[in-house]
Amino acid sequence: MFKDLVSKFVKEVPPYNFGVGDTFKPFREGVTEEIIMHKNENPFGTSPKAVAAMAEQIAHSNRYPDIRAVSLCEKLAKLHGVKTEQVMVTQGGTSALGFIAEMLIREGDEVIVTTPTYPNYLNLTKKNNGVLVSVPLDDNYEPVFEEVADAITEKTKVIFLANPNNPTATICDDGALADFIHKLPEHVVLVVDEAYFDFIERPGYRSMISEVADGVNLIIVRTFSKIYGMAGSRIGYMISNKEIIDYLQTDATGFCCNRVGLYGAEAALEDKEFIEMTIRKNKEGRDYLTGVMKELGFRVWESHTNFMFFDPHIPTKYFADELYTFGVRIRGDFCQCRLSIGTMEQNRVAAEAMRQIVREYRESGK
8 A cells, every 4th residue: 555655754743733723613703804823924915126026037937046046145145244155045944944954864863952842843853763852941931051951962963943933932042042052062063043033123132143154063044934025935045154055055956946036035135125114013013912912911922023922821722713713813732822913903803802702711710
């Protein structure tokens, strides 16, 4: 039978879950629209400059893209203050993580993650027959680097660290992280996933791109899916030293991503107005929702992203299921709830729904 030909990983890995489950309660009377607040997308659209550039390239879709995306790499190198040879463009950040896992993880290799975190790190470890080592975050959902260091053994190969972290929206102490990088054993590679880094507003907070250097086993992963509003175009990139990037390029299939997305990404980098607007409106929505949640007695962890992590003091799956009856779809399958920040109109709909759910729950005496 065909199933006997399928790898153990494919048989055992659970399908990626984007929400509360496969079945949903029906909408309440009068609710006609589903509001997507569970995928951490940019609700404000895509850069108009990127849209124009992509539209122009559609007519040239018969031509392959630049095999190494040299032009985009040059622009990214200039933006981040590194050399072009230190940048590699990929089909979104997820593809970048896949290249890293394929290159480094072998059967029996240990991979450290700080949990809760992005589930794909777990899947990539299992797919490549690695051994997952979980180090819990502290009560503030921040990593304790002493505990991470204690978890390192001779078998440790990779550490995946999301900063800001998904799903918790929290960040770690940048100085402590930099110190940790330079104390790692030579046989360990640290991957810092900075997919949401552009939403951090803490003055002087450092990207770990500043720590990339020859001889340092450090890879930074970024994406155009969030701040640039290009999730559907699948453009990401990695920054590391030349030696690591050269090996990653060897593992690549040849064509890094699609032609339309590449030109869109170049244009998006130039659209400062769109980036500033996204940051401004995201902060406005985050502040508004934080106020509403605290008014309702929720515990809300400080967000440094375009989503929020909170404890409604109601069973999380129940809360998410009920919110969906108002058309608002969030994640209720983590240890807490995660809600993507939307437009102010969407945020207000979500806020009113949360108020009613809390009221009904309290009145029910559950």
